[in-house]
Amino acid sequence: xxxxxxxxxxxxxxxxxxxxxxxxxxxxxxxxxxxxxxxxxxxxxxxxxxxxxxxxxxxxxxxxxxxxxxxxxxxxxxxxxxxxxxxxxxxxxxxxxxxxxxxxxxxxxxxxxxxxxxxxxxxxxxxxxxxxxxxxxxxxxxxxxxxxxxxxxxxxxxxxx
Amino acid sequence: xxxxxxxxxxxxxxxxxxxxxxxxxxxxxxxxxxxxxxxxxxxxxxxxxxxxxxxxxxxxxxxxxxxxxxxxxxxxxxxxxxxxxxxxxxxxxxxxxxxxxxxxxxxxxxxxxxxxxxxxxxxxxxxxxxxxxxxxxxxxxxxxxxxxxxxxxxxxxxxxx
DNA sequence: CAGATTTAAATGCATTTGCAAATATCCCGT
DNA sequence: ACGGGATATTTGCAAATGCATTTAAATCTG
Numbered sequence: 001x002x003x004x005x006x007x008x009x010x011x012x013x014x015x016x017x018x019x020x021x022x023x024x025x026x027x028x029x030x031x032x033x034x035x036x037x038x039x040x041x042x043x044x045x046x047x048x049x050x051x052x053x054x055x056x057x058x059x060x061x062x063x064x065x066x067x068x069x070x071x072x073x074x075x076x077x078x079x080x081x082x083x084x085x086x087x088x089x090x091x092x093x094x095x096x097x098x099x100x101x102x103x104x105x106x107x108x109x110x111x112x113x114x115x116x117x118x119x120x121x122x123x124x125x126x127x128x129x130x131x132x133x134x135x136x137x138x139x140x141x142x143x144x145x146x147x148x149x150x151x152x153x154x155x156x157x158x159x160x161x
Numbered sequence: 162x163x164x165x166x167x168x169x170x171x172x173x174x175x176x177x178x179x180x181x182x183x184x185x186x187x188x189x190x191x192x193x194x195x196x197x198x199x200x201x202x203x204x205x206x207x208x209x210x211x212x213x214x215x216x217x218x219x220x221x222x223x224x225x226x227x228x229x230x231x232x233x234x235x236x237x238x239x240x241x242x243x244x245x246x247x248x249x250x251x252x253x254x255x256x257x258x259x260x261x262x263x264x265x266x267x268x269x270x271x272x273x274x275x276x277x278x279x280x281x282x283x284x285x286x287x288x289x290x291x292x293x294x295x296x297x298x299x300x301x302x303x304x305x306x307x308x309x310x311x312x313x314x315x316x317x318x319x320x321x322x
Numbered sequence: 323c324a325g326a327t328t329t330a331a332a333t334g335c336a337t338t339t340g341c342a343a344a345t346a347t348c349c350c351g352t
Numbered sequence: 353a354c355g356g357g358a359t360a361t362t363t364g365c366a367a368a369t370g371c372a373t374t375t376a377a378a379t380c381t382g
Contacts, residue, residue, distance in 0.1 A: 012288045017223050021235065025303070026197055026291060028310040033190050034237040035317050050368085062178050068331060074182065076195040078370055083332055105330045105377045127173045130187060135316050137309060142186070145309045148302055149189040155296050156196050211338085230360065239340055244362055266347045266360045 036129055043125050047118075048092075052077045052085035054122065060095060060111035061119045067106050068097075073161055094118055197290055204286050208279075209253075213238045213246035215283065221256060221272035222280045228267050229258075234322055255279055 021027050037051065044054050055075040059066070063074060068086065072079040086109065089095040094115035100106035111119070134142055182188050198212065205215050216236035220227070224235060229247065233240040247270065250256040255276035261267035272280070295303055 012285065012292050014288070016219060016284060016287075021220070021223055022311065023307055024291075025307055025310060026194070026287075026294070028307065028314055029190055029194050030198070030237045032310065032313050032317060033187070033194055035319065036187055037191070039317075052368095058177060059182070062182055069329090076191045079331075080333080080371080081369060084368090087332095100330095103330080103378070107331065123177060124173065126177075126187075127175070129317075130185075131173050133187070133313050133317055137312055141305075141309055144302075144305060146184055146186055146189065148298060148306045149186060149193065150183065151298055152193050152294050153189055156193060156200075156290075156294055158196065213338095228360080240361075241340060241342095241363080242338080245338090248362095261360095264348070264360080268361070 032133070036133065040126065040129055044122060047122060049118075049122065050085065052081050053089055056082060056085055056089060056109075057094065057111065057115060057119045057122075058126070060109060061116060061123075065098075065108040065110050067100065067108055069106075070161055071109055089115070193294070197294065201287065201290055205283060208283060210279075210283065211246065211249075213242050214250055217243060217246055217250060217270075218255065218272065218276060218280045218283075219287070221270060222277065222284075226259075226269040226271050228261065228269060230267075231322055232270055250276070 016024065040054070041051050044050070049057070052075065055077060056071060059071060059074040063071075066074065068082065069079060072082045075082060077085065086095060086097065090097060092114075093112055096110045096112055097107050098110060100108050137145075177185065201215070202212050205212070210218070213236065216238060217232060220232060220235040224232075227235065229243065230240060233243045236243060238246065247256060247258065251258060253275075254273055257271045257273055258268050259271060261269050298306075
């Protein structure tokens with residue numbers, strides 16, 4: 001447990017006005033990701049890729065043959081929405097669904113060669129947005145930032161993945 | 162310009178697989194905010210508050226009488242969605258729309274006493290989520306984290322607000 | 323091992339969303 | 353002062369979303 005940690009948690013009785021929006025991390029993160037996701041969405045729209053489809057492809061480019069339920073967590077997409085996104089990706093030949101070997105309720109998702117190729121073409125745009133985001137922020141700072149994000153995710157995640 | 166900054170930007174030609182999802186800041190931020198927003202949304206649902214309504218109230222508790230267009234940026238909500246959320250908040254007496262004094266196209270939004278009271282009751286839940294998020298992260302680290310977020314927002318924001 | 327419970331995924335359906343168009347007003351140049 | 357374009361907000365409408373349900377299969381329990 002980390003309850004005895006010397007790190008003082010933010011006081012729960014502070015008002016939002018006292019913190020100020022521009023010092024309130026969740027606000028800033030929503031602002032940043034709102035813009036990031038919107039700009040990515042606009043760029044992907046040309047390629048016929050919605051946000052759920054793009055995220056699924058991105059995760060599949062890195063994680064091999066996850067269950068649909070796992071993919072939903074990684075891609076941060078509701079499972080029912082993901083199910084429909086996978087229908088489209090499968091119809092376009094970018095992924096393939098395959099029944100799990102040992103649990104026939106479950107389905108594993110595989111990215112196809114075509115899917116990988118599609119992701120190769122869209123990754124540079126994601127990388128560009130990423131680079132713009134961190135412009136003027138050196139590697140040490142970025143590392144520290146990512147380290148804090150990892151702690152935060154561990155704090156709030158519900159699933160063990 | 163900051164182009165000559167000594168900070169080396171993340172290389173645009175790195176693959177996502179090389180970085181790894183768990184070191185990729187946008188992924189982590191989407192995961193964290195996805196969970197944070199979902200849990201808040203569930204809690205607010207009881208109170209009859211959608212995410213756009215809750216965000217509008219939160220911003221209005223801090224920023225006085227913004228234009229609707231400004232409120233949309235701060236609340237990270239599409240303006241047409243916000244317009245409808247404001248209809249509901251006004252019907253519930255939590256906000257008031259008032260024509261701008263000098264520009265009769267524009268509308269300023271005011272939080273009412275009832276709106277402030279409602280926000281007072283929901284803020285503790287937001288503060289709790291915030292505290293959980295930063296559990297085990299000390300103040301210095303949180304400050305540094307917020308500092309990086311502020312730089313990132315400056316990098317990617319489109320509006321000057 | 324039968325029946326009850328849980329889990330995985332897909333689907334029906336009502337709600338929400340966001341784009342594009344409509345409306346109203348302002349601002350600029352001439 | 354007038355016409356053309358810009359700006360603020362609302363609204364119509366089609367598409368996307370997510371909750372709840374369904375279907376199917378696994379697991380637990382007595």
